[in-house]
Amino acid sequence: MALERISVSLDQDLVAQFEQFLQARGYRNRSEAIRDLIRDKLEAERTDQAADGHCIGTLSYVFNHHERELARRLTNAHHHHHHVAISTLHVHLDHDNCLEAVVVKGPTGQVREFADGIIAQAGVRHGHLSLIPVEVADERHSHGNAAPEHTHIKPQT
Incomplete structure (x- = not known):
């Protein structure tokens, strides 16, 4: 280069x-x-x-787990968007507050919709979405054996 x-x-x-x-x-x-x-x-x-493109990223937020029904609402949002919310790390910060970091991927519009819905919940604070635009390709090739079709996600440069 x-x-x-x-x-x-x-x-x-x-x-x-x-x-x-x-x-x-x-x-x-x-x-x-x-x-x-x-x-x-x-x-x-x-x-x-690129709202119509694909992305990967993280959503992080702090919430008060004593907030009425908040934990249930957050869990429901994750289940409703299971195709977008890939994995969640949950950390107890003190007696009242928790931090969650969610790995997200999918169509950018759907990822933003999920993140906006989480961040807008009463009791959620310090919400931040970090996205990386990607190219998605379904491929079939051999890694030394007969590999099934799988998805490659390549960050855009």
């Missing part, structure tokens, strides 16, 4: 904040951080524009 050198002008305050960001995140140089920031922004734009 060929690299192209570009020049960027920034005010001193922004450079100082960026240097703190580099140190906090452990970047070895500015170029690596700028590439990651550009990729993140382009990926977000692609995902926003």
